[in-house]
Amino acid sequence: MAATETRLLLLGTVMLFEPVNGYQLRRELLSWEVDDWAHVNPGSIYSGLATLAKQGALERHDVVDGTREVAVYTSTTHGRREFERLWEHAVESVGLTSSLAFHTAMALLPLMPRDRVLAALTARIAALDVMTRRQLDQNTSGAASVPPHVRSLADLWMGMSQTEREWLVDLRARIERGELALRGEPVDWEVPADDPGWQMAGDRERYVKLIGKRR
Amino acid sequence: MAATETRLLLLGTVMLFEPVNGYQLRRELLSWEVDDWAHVNPGSIYSGLATLAKQGALERHDVVDGTREVAVYTSTTHGRREFERLWEHAVESVGLTSSLAFHTAMALLPLMPRDRVLAALTARIAALDVMTRRQLDQNTSGAASVPPHVRSLADLWMGMSQTEREWLVDLRARIERGELALRGEPVDWEVPADDPGWQMAGDRERYVKLIGKRR
DNA sequence: GAGAAGGTGTTCAATGTTGAACACTGATCG
DNA sequence: CGATCAGTGTTCAACATTGAACACCTTCTC
Numbered sequence: 095m096a097a098t099e100t101r102l103l104l105l106g107t108v109m110l111f112e113p114v115n116g117y118q119l120r121r122e123l124l125s126w127e128v129d130d131w132a133h134v135n136p137g138s139i140y141s142g143l144a145t146l147a148k149q150g151a152l153e154r155h156d157v158v159d160g161t162r163e164v165a166v167y168t169s170t171t172h173g174r175r176e177f178e179r180l181w182e183h184a185v186e187s188v189g190l191t192s193s194l195a196f197h198t199a200m201a202l203l204p205l206m207p208r209d210r211v212l213a214a215l216t217a218r219i220a221a222l223d224v225m226t227r228r229q230l231d232q233n234t235s236g237a238a239s240v241p242p243h244v245r246s247l248a249d250l251w252m253g254m255s256q257t258e259r260e261w262l263v264d265l266r267a268r269i270e271r272g273e274l275a276l277r278g279e280p281v282d283w284e285v286p287a288d289d290p291g292w293q294m295a296g297d298r299e300r301y302v303k304l305i306g307k308r309r
Numbered sequence: 310m311a312a313t314e315t316r317l318l319l320l321g322t323v324m325l326f327e328p329v330n331g332y333q334l335r336r337e338l339l340s341w342e343v344d345d346w347a348h349v350n351p352g353s354i355y356s357g358l359a360t361l362a363k364q365g366a367l368e369r370h371d372v373v374d375g376t377r378e379v380a381v382y383t384s385t386t387h388g389r390r391e392f393e394r395l396w397e398h399a400v401e402s403v404g405l406t407s408s409l410a411f412h413t414a415m416a417l418l419p420l421m422p423r424d425r426v427l428a429a430l431t432a433r434i435a436a437l438d439v440m441t442r443r444q445l446d447q448n449t450s451g452a453a454s455v456p457p458h459v460r461s462l463a464d465l466w467m468g469m470s471q472t473e474r475e476w477l478v479d480l481r482a483r484i485e486r487g488e489l490a491l492r493g494e495p496v497d498w499e500v501p502a503d504d505p506g507w508q509m510a511g512d513r514e515r516y517v518k519l520i521g522k523r524r
Numbered sequence: 525g526a527g528a529a530g531g532t533g534t535t536c537a538a539t540g541t542t543g544a545a546c547a548c549t550g551a552t553c554g
Numbered sequence: 555c556g557a558t559c560a561g562t563g564t565t566c567a568a569c570a571t572t573g574a575a576c577a578c579c580t581t582c583t584c
Contacts, residue, residue, distance in 0.1 A: 097541095097570065117533045131405035137572050140534065145570085162578080164533070190346035190412060194405060200465075203458040241498050242489050243418040250415075250476045257472045261465045274457050283456050312540065332563045352542050355564065360540085377548075379563070525584105532579075541570070549562075554555105 099195045100133050102180045104142045105151060105173055106202035111294055112168045113155065113301040116140050118294055126201070131194055143167055151176045155305040166301050181206055185214040188221045188255075207277045208269060215266045222259050226252060314410045315348050317395045319357045320366060320388055321417035326509055327383045328370065328516040331355045333509055341416070346409055358382055366391045370520040381516050396421055400429040403436045403470075422492045423484060430481045437474050441467060 107119055116139050123134045143165075146152040151173030155166045169177075181202065184195035196218075203211065229248055233240075268274060275282045322334055331354050338349045358380075361367040366388030370381045384392075396417065399410035411433075418426065444467055448460070483489060490497045 100570085115533070117531095120533095133571065135572055136534075137536085137574095138570080141570070141572095162533080190409060193408065197405060197462065200462050201459065204456070239499065241419070241496075244416065246480060246483075246489075247412065247415050250473065253472045253476055254469060257468045258465065261468055265461060268461075274461075281456075284454065315540085330563070332561095335563090348541065350542055351564075352544095352566085353540085356540070356542095375549095377563080527583090529582080530580085533577090535576075536574095537572100539570100539572075542566105542568085544566095546565075547563090550560090552559080553557090 098180060098184070099198050100138060100142045101146060101151075102177070102184055102195060102202070103128070103132055103198050104139065104146060105169065105177045105180065106198075106205055108143075108146075108152060108167050109169050109174065109177060109205055110202075111298065113166045113298060113305060114294065115164050115166050115297075115301075116143055118297065119143075122294070128201075131197055146173065155301075157301065157304040159300065159304060166305060168305070177205065178210065182210065182214050186217045186221060188218065188225055190251075203274070204276055208272075208279075211269055211276060212266065215262055215269070219259060219262050219266070222255050222262070226255050313395060313399070314413050315353060315357045316361060316366075317392070317399055317410060317417070318343070318347055318413050319354065320361060320384065320392045320395065321413075321420055323358075323361075323367060323382050324384050324389065324392060324420055325417075326513065328381045328513060328520060329509065330379050330381050330512075330516075331358055333512065334358075337509070343416075346412055361388065370516075372516065372519040374515065374519060381520060383520070393421065393425065397425065397429050401432045401436060403433065403440050405466075418489070419491055423494075426484055426491060427481065430477055430484070434474060434477050434481070437470050437477070441470050 103123070104119070107123060108114055111118065111122065116136070120134060120136060120139050123129070123132070123139075128134055143152060143154070147154040147167065150170060152167045153170055155168065157164050157166045181199050184192065184199035187195065206214075229252055233245070233248060269276075318338070319334070322338060323329055326333065326337065331351070335349060335351060335354050338344070338347070338354075343349055358367060358369070362369040362382065365385060367382045368385055370383065372379050372381050396414050399407065399414035402410065421429075444463055448455075448463060484491075
């Protein structure tokens with residue numbers, strides 16, 4: 095189940111920081127407090143990276159950095175296409191099981207171009223509406239047959255959907271207005287000096303030289 | 310991660326229908342449309358049951374039903390205690406990762422006694438409040454340093470928490486008033502004749518005879 | 525300058541999850 | 555009746571996840 099969240103998260107994070115090694119990714123993800131909602135144990139990261147590399151979404155470079163041998167990853171063209179596919183799927187799928195994937199996708203929003211984001215948000219709103227209608231129909235029909243606690247749980251679910259819908263409509267409006275820096279646009283917020291992302295910058299430069307690769 | 314949801318769900322469902330076999334559980338869970346939010350592939354069920362049996366939470370009886378050999382499960386005293394532990398943990402843990410476990414717990418509400426339910430709901434409300442306050446503090450302090458899309462995501466999270474909180478307060482009030490049939494209380498809703506739970510009744514009786522076991 | 529402490533980068537055996545596929549039983553049908 | 559089909563009950567090899575533990579380096583302390 096979780097495989098798709100992990101793939102989305104890893105692929106996206108590599109794209110943000112490449113070339114990058116597993117430990118750096120872990121550090122960064124922990125600093126995002128992502129551990130509240132994703133599988134960021136060391137094992138998950140390294141095996142996820144290995145899988146993505148095996149599938150050709152990432153390229154692994156075994157680089158000698160000083161005296162140390164390090165596994166450094168970069169994204170491939172196929173990997174970047176795959177990311178878009180996964181991102182759109184995560185945004186357009188509604189339901190409890192997919193909510194982690196949705197949050198992951200939102201956290202990686204700036205990796206997607208504006209038009210794709212708009213389309214995906216619109217699709218999600220529609221999917222939420224479909225689900226809501228289905229629930230309502232079910233509640234009015236089989237009225238007596240469903241236990242009260244299950245009925246109550248359905249109410250919670252409806253309330254959550256409504257809250258999310260309002261948020262989505264608002265976000266879509268902001269994106270339409272051109273707010274939020276998305277892919278290919280200049281960053282519109284102040285990056286703090288102690289951002290761990292910055293601490294990677296030195297390593298990144300060195301890694302770029304060590305692998306003869308430019309993306 | 311998911312291990313705890315699966316354990317809670319399987320243990321609870323066995324308690325509802327025991328003595329019961331893996332296929333019956335699967336049928337029942339699918340009829341609940343649980344596949345939207347839980348791991349109910351055949352493999353997960355059978356291996357989950359095996360694990361619970363190995364740990365002494367369930368007892369496995371290899372029974373010969375007609376010509377067929379069937380693995381029938383019943384809960385043990387230890388398993389029922391374990392269920393309560395897992396249920397309370399699921400209810401009292403807030404956060405995206407634990408929301409599936411929370412929904413699972415709510416679906417199994419009638420297996421818990423009224424006072425434990427009240428205590429757990431109260432604890433959850435408190436935990437939500439703590440989490441909300443932490444979020445608010447974070448948003449007011451590091452104002453400029455966090456990217457706008459992350460800020461926005463935090464807003465969604467806050468809205469969801471608020472929605473859930475209101476629902477919890479309402480549910481708690483109803484439980485305090487004595488609404489909803491909980492453990493040891495007579496069922497207060499009409500069971501439909503085609504409820505798959507009923508279809509199990511015949512098998513259940515036969516299984517009870519086949520194993521020399523009374524709980 | 526021994527050794528404790530903490531950071532960097534990764535592996536691996538144990539465990540959990542997946543879903544296709546198996547084996548069997550009855551029913552339905554030409 | 556043989557054949558096809560739907561339902562019952564389960565297994566298993568492939569794959570994913572877990573987190574303790576390893577190996578190595580640097581920094582600090584006594």
